[in-house]
Amino acid sequence: MRATDAPPMIPLPQLAQMAGGDLLVREVPKHPSAREAFLREGVEGASIDSRTIRPGELFVPLAGRNTDGHRFLEEAFTRGAAAALCDRLAYPAWRGREPGPLVLVEDVTAALQRLANRHRRSWQGLLLAVTGSSGKTTTKNLVAAVLETRAPVLKTEGNRNNHWGVPLTLLALRAEHQAAVVELAMSGAGEIAALAAIAGPQAGLITNVGRAHLGGPGLGSAAAIAREKAALGFALAPGEPLFVGDGPLLRAALGKARCRVIRFGFSRAAEVRPSRIEDLGPDGSRFEVEGFPPIHLRLIGRHQVMNALAALAVAREVRLDPEAVTAALAAARPVAGRMEVRTLRGAVLLVDYYNANPESTRAALGTLAGWPGRRRIAVLGEMLELGTQAARLHREVGAAVRGAELWAVGPHAPDTAAGAKRAGLRVRVFADKAALAVALEAALEPGTVVLLKASRGAALEDVLAPIQEA
Numbered sequence: 001m002r003a004t005d006a007p008p009m010i011p012l013p014q015l016a017q018m019a020g021g022d023l024l025v026r027e028v029p030k031h032p033s034a035r036e037a038f039l040r041e042g043v044e045g046a047s048i049d050s051r052t053i054r055p056g057e058l059f060v061p062l063a064g065r066n067t068d069g070h071r072f073l074e075e076a077f078t079r080g081a082a083a084a085l086c087d088r089l090a091y092p093a094w095r096g097r098e099p100g101p102l103v104l105v106e107d108v109t110a111a112l113q114r115l116a117n118r119h120r121r122s123w124q125g126l127l128l129a130v131t132g133s134s135g136k137t138t139t140k141n142l143v144a145a146v147l148e149t150r151a152p153v154l155k156t157e158g159n160r161n162n163h164w165g166v167p168l169t170l171l172a173l174r175a176e177h178q179a180a181v182v183e184l185a186m187s188g189a190g191e192i193a194a195l196a197a198i199a200g201p202q203a204g205l206i207t208n209v210g211r212a213h214l215g216g217p218g219l220g221s222a223a224a225i226a227r228e229k230a231a232l233g234f235a236l237a238p239g240e241p242l243f244v245g246d247g248p249l250l251r252a253a254l255g256k257a258r259c260r261v262i263r264f265g266f267s268r269a270a271e272v273r274p275s276r277i278e279d280l281g282p283d284g285s286r287f288e289v290e291g292f293p294p295i296h297l298r299l300i301g302r303h304q305v306m307n308a309l310a311a312l313a314v315a316r317e318v319r320l321d322p323e324a325v326t327a328a329l330a331a332a333r334p335v336a337g338r339m340e341v342r343t344l345r346g347a348v349l350l351v352d353y354y355n356a357n358p359e360s361t362r363a364a365l366g367t368l369a370g371w372p373g374r375r376r377i378a379v380l381g382e383m384l385e386l387g388t389q390a391a392r393l394h395r396e397v398g399a400a401v402r403g404a405e406l407w408a409v410g411p412h413a414p415d416t417a418a419g420a421k422r423a424g425l426r427v428r429v430f431a432d433k434a435a436l437a438v439a440l441e442a443a444l445e446p447g448t449v450v451l452l453k454a455s456r457g458a459a460l461e462d463v464l465a466p467i468q469e470a
């Protein structure tokens, strides 16, 4: 089933052992050569979705709120799964009609994590884990892009950054990868330490500490969030590098860590910092960093310079070719929904509704304020997961709007509006996204610049859909 004749990354018998389960196959061939061929079969990667599983992968049936992955075992094998994990309690339903090799385990998630950790430990390359309140995905992509200038790199795909995503990422490691850049996210205390224990990084990167996930359990303050991120530093061995976006909170939280902290940022205290920064507006930024040719980054906004500095810090540490690194950064383009620049009906849209928290919203508002245009509109939707501080933080963000009108939508729109009104700005509050879409359509014309910013869950893309279709 696999594309090559090379041995699979994880042969079936090892798979069971590594996952801490029992391999169950309908029959093992008796003839010695057939038996040998059978035992050479194995899995290459893993998937939790039977609809998108690729031939040769391990199917991991998770029990979710709405459905139980075990219902899709048959479909997974039909699409080419080489084996599947199976909860012992779910197994009786399949006894006697197993659709393929099953590994019976007590707890599918724990088995997935254990398997991924063993697989990662059998791999020899450099694993760098990336965490932080915002900019993880962008930074992860930039770091992977610069490392790719030397050798093949595995990086987290999409947002596979939690207790399922991280192990799935690790299971995609192959012998040819010389480095891996793995995103670790958190929504509650203790998660970074747990994910780091699975990933076993030899290097870490913390982009920044902001107030994302303030509503998460045990994360009531920025200092608590800083301590949580700092757990990545404590997961490293003494002397292993931890790249850190410069800032006082992280400095305090990392006080006792024994890893080697390398700071990047705009302050004098940062070891990797830019000089001669030129804001090129729609064309990104140009800046210089010691040891590299002048850098032209086409990602927009000052916060992206910060993300590029992270990649430069890594590049310097592992001694990549400076010319190649500069070229890789110049070739970087935004990820969909993260400060993409589009034009619609002659107006410029700054599409940044992939995610939002107070810090990333301020960064986006700063970009909007500096954008050339006759009329600027900040369309701000809900920032989610801010717990009891949500109202105050929405007011704060409203007050941070500069040189633009504020159009607010979502449950906290009145708070955002209150903040902006106090700052004397023109403000509109919309009852829903449909009403906003109607007003926006009328406002789109050459000279208008619109920022669209909200948390992913607010689905602000719904505002554009009717306009684009019309």
Ligand SMILES: Nc1ncnc2c1ncn2[C@@H]1O[C@H](COP(=O)(O)OP(=O)(O)OP(=O)(O)O)[C@@H](O)[C@H]1O
Pocket (backbone or CB within 6 Å): 132, 133, 134, 135, 136, 137, 138, 139, 159, 161, 185, 207, 208, 303, 304, 306, 307, 338, 339, 352, 354, 355, 356, 359, 360, 361, 363, 364
């Ligand atoms: N260094 C930064 N400082 C502040 N905001 C940033 C920074 N980098 C990116 N952002 C903003 O944060 C948002 C999310 O960016 P990105 O997807 O890279 O972050 P993330 O940390 O991976 O998010 P998630 O928590 O969804 O995984 C974007 O809106 C982007 O404009």
Ligand SMILES: [Mg+2]
Pocket (backbone or CB within 6 Å): 136, 137, 159, 161, 183
């Ligand atoms: Mg991300």
